[in-house]
Amino acid sequence: MFSLKVCVVFIISLHATVLAGDNTYLTCSEGAPPLKADRGPPGPAGPTGPKGPKGDTGATTELENTVHDLEERLEKAERDIVLMTKTINEINSHTCQRMEVIDGKVWYGPGNGYLYLIIVSDMTYDDARSKCSKYGATLAVHGPQNRDIMKILHKQLPVITQEDYWIGLTDKQGEGRYVWADGSSLKSSEANWYPGEPNDAGNAEDCVGGNYLDSLQWNDYKCSDGRLYALCERQE
Numbered sequence: 001m002f003s004l005k006v007c008v009v010f011i012i013s014l015h016a017t018v019l020a021g022d023n024t025y026l027t028c029s030e031g032a033p034p035l036k037a038d039r040g041p042p043g044p045a046g047p048t049g050p051k052g053p054k055g056d057t058g059a060t061t062e063l064e065n066t067v068h069d070l071e072e073r074l075e076k077a078e079r080d081i082v083l084m085t086k087t088i089n090e091i092n093s094h095t096c097q098r099m100e101v102i103d104g105k106v107w108y109g110p111g112n113g114y115l116y117l118i119i120v121s122d123m124t125y126d127d128a129r130s131k132c133s134k135y136g137a138t139l140a141v142h143g144p145q146n147r148d149i150m151k152i153l154h155k156q157l158p159v160i161t162q163e164d165y166w167i168g169l170t171d172k173q174g175e176g177r178y179v180w181a182d183g184s185s186l187k188s189s190e191a192n193w194y195p196g197e198p199n200d201a202g203n204a205e206d207c208v209g210g211n212y213l214d215s216l217q218w219n220d221y222k223c224s225d226g227r228l229y230a231l232c233e234r235q236e
Contacts, residue, residue: 098236115137118160128230129166129230135232138181139169164219170207172207200220
């Protein structure tokens, strides 16, 4: 129902009477200025309408919820930082270890300044040396010289206790005179032979490899033995 509204012309030149509400009527004609009638007395109150739907959450409540959510996230982030700091401190309290991808190969650093790669392929000693050289590396020298380093490397490369692998050590220059790939002589404190080794079986075993025992001990092999993997070593 309309209270006081401007009357609209429905048909040109046609007078129309429009019910405006409050028992007030307005009469308009084309071209005539709109007329405003006097308001009539108020009618009786109608029945109470049904309850409307719940309105939108007020801006203040939304802001409070947002702040509360951010506070919870901040608390979680602080807990994560504390845990991360603890983990970092634990790592730093031990020998620093690292992992690096070079030319698509994953190299592992046990904390001695060198990186290691195990080439999982059966090969002779000379083939192993050549393979390592292609990666700017040599057969491992400094790792095998230190048993503690090898224990760390074993955790990074479990395969070294599962398969035999060449290291950079031979006595090609003279029987029993073992020389590392870097030209240094084997010291007694570095030696980690398996009991009964080296035995130079058949007077033909001049190259050294680590065997698949948890003790990470060494054995001497024929350099032409094509069943060993290659443990490569390069500087970090």
